Amino acid sequence: MKLANRTKKTSNSGLDEIFAASGPGVISFAGGYPDQQLFPKQELEKAFSSSFQSSNSNLLQYNSSLGYLPLRDKLAQRLQDDGIVVNADSIMLTQGAQQGIDLAARLLLDKGDGIVVEAPTYLGALAAFDVYEPTYYEVSMDNDGMNIEALRKVLMSHQVKMIYTVPDFQNPTGTVMSLEKRKALIKLANDYDVVILEDGPYRNLRYKGESLPPIKHFDTQGRVIFLGSFSKILAPGLRLGWLTAGPELFSGLVALKGGSDVESSNLTMASVNVYLEENDLDEHIATVRSTYKRRKDVMIESLQHFLPSGVSYTNPDGGFFLWLTMPAGFDSTEFLKNNLIPNKVSFVPSANLMPSKKLKNAARLSFSNVSEEDIRSGIQTMSQLLSAKLISMKGIKKHVKQ
Incomplete structure (x- = not known):
């Protein structure tokens, strides 16, 4: 059957890859999901x-x-x-x-x-x-x-x-x-x-x-x-x-x-x-904010401790996400597929987040639906893999902040 061209456009959006990168056993920094434990069921x-x-x-x-x-x-x-x-x-x-x-x-x-x-x-x-x-x-x-x-x-x-x-x-x-x-x-x-x-x-x-x-x-x-x-x-x-x-x-x-x-x-x-x-919606939102703030702080602390030099990140005042930037020439999509996913960690590569797909060396990390323990573990694993990748790319001397 011949489908409308708009179907092809949407199917190439990258959404399916993000959902696939959030499967069982994966520490997923990919999906921008709220924590279901916070839902007022x-x-x-x-x-x-x-x-x-x-x-x-x-x-x-x-x-x-x-x-x-x-x-x-x-x-x-x-x-x-x-x-x-x-x-x-x-x-x-x-x-x-x-x-x-x-x-x-x-x-x-x-x-x-x-x-x-x-x-x-x-x-x-x-x-x-x-x-x-x-x-x-x-x-x-x-x-x-x-x-x-x-x-x-x-x-x-x-x-x-x-x-x-x-x-x-x-x-x-x-x-x-x-x-x-x-x-x-x-x-x-x-x-x-x-x-x-x-x-x-x-x-x-x-x-x-x-x-x-x-x-x-x-x-x-x-x-x-x-x-x-x-x-x-x-x-x-x-x-x-x-x-x-x-x-x-x-x-x-x-x-x-x-x-x-x-x-x-x-x-x-x-x-x-x-x-x-x-119910008091603002009271519920205050509880939600408190939980997400703790997780964001844990992610920032983990990045400060484990991330190799040459990689930077944002420290947002709210929301679900921070932005990771690797050195020029780094391909975050390739890194996700060949390094992170085999080690049960994921993020969203920057190429998926621009119409032109031109930005290759960055990624989105979400902290909202990841436990504090998994944030620490996932960031440590990601940082170790990043260090090895950067060394293999440019011969950069390994330097992990202690």
């Missing part, structure tokens, strides 16, 4: 049971494409508290933030249209964008987010419809975009008539420092689509996220949602609403 079970026992006769019926209104009301309040001017009628519930990425791409991108992505960027977003066959423009990352001057040059030289960014604890580098760059990004989008897709699944997962306003906070022309999700703060199996946007963009996104899956699960939305009524 009993509270969610009670919330689902309460939903069924309620007098809501429409629980299993079709509902609005926007989603369950009481839950949208609660999300509107949380977004307002976070600095976004919004009401329930401008929020749509989605099948995770991933559906929001797909809907935004479907709304804006025709074949060949320009889209700016951070380099590196979130693999799942590339898999969604690839389906629509855009022209990618990669903008490098600084320590405080996207390189704004490089972005300016792209916008001056090319026709771009959308800029995709993860400004808070970026996937995959863990970087936070500075306040100055958030304002500069909005100004450039206004000047060049570009839509910004702001992906914010990690905003609640800050482990130190002060939170910055979302880019959407500075949006005066309705050109920012903001995405959020319960996946990282409650459970990904709920498949429940949300988006908000200016009126013109929002109406188009709602229409596409209706043609995609009609609506998100009314049962799930109503049950999450009950959970929020009966």
Whole structure:
């Protein structure tokens, strides 16, 4: 059978390789998964049971494409508290933030249209964008987010419809975009008539420092689509996220949602609403943050102790990831396949995280779903293998920090 070309695009995204690298017995720093031991299972079970026992006769019926209104009301309040001017009628519930990425791409991108992505960027977003066959423009990352001057040059030289960014604890580098760059990004989008897709699944997962306003906070022309999700703060199996946007963009996104899956699960939305009524979400998030911060600290300590010289890493203030950079000429994909996986350790090689596949000598490490013991063991194994590989490549004298 002859399949559509978009199938080939998505099948080459690298997602399958990441799942394969997270199999039984593997210490996986690859998957960006929350720890299932932190899921509030009993509270969610009670919330689902309460939903069924309620007098809501429409629980299993079709509902609005926007989603369950009481839950949208609660999300509107949380977004307002976070600095976004919004009401329930401008929020749509989605099948995770991933559906929001797909809907935004479907709304804006025709074949060949320009889209700016951070380099590196979130693999799942590339898999969604690839389906629509855009022209990618990669903008490098600084320590405080996207390189704004490089972005300016792209916008001056090319026709771009959308800029995709993860400004808070970026996937995959863990970087936070500075306040100055958030304002500069909005100004450039206004000047060049570009839509910004702001992906914010990690905003609640800050482990130190002060939170910055979302880019959407500075949006005066309705050109920012903001995405959020319960996946990282409650459970990904709920498949429940949300988006908000200016009126013109929002109406188009709602229409596409209706043609995609009609609506998100009314049962799930109503049950999450009950959970929020009966539990303190912020208290739960505080527990989650505490656990992930400890794991991040353990990973940093292990890297400091075991990592060979010539290899650097980021130390994020939140999120799930840090970024490992090896010397020029290093091929992290080859290292993963021939060295790490045979020794039951994995990460995500940098080539998978850029449309061009050009960046070879870096990798994403996730600490969120790995025990402290396995973090220490996995980092030690990875570091020993890195040392041997670097020696074989360049004859660098072995030097492991003690």
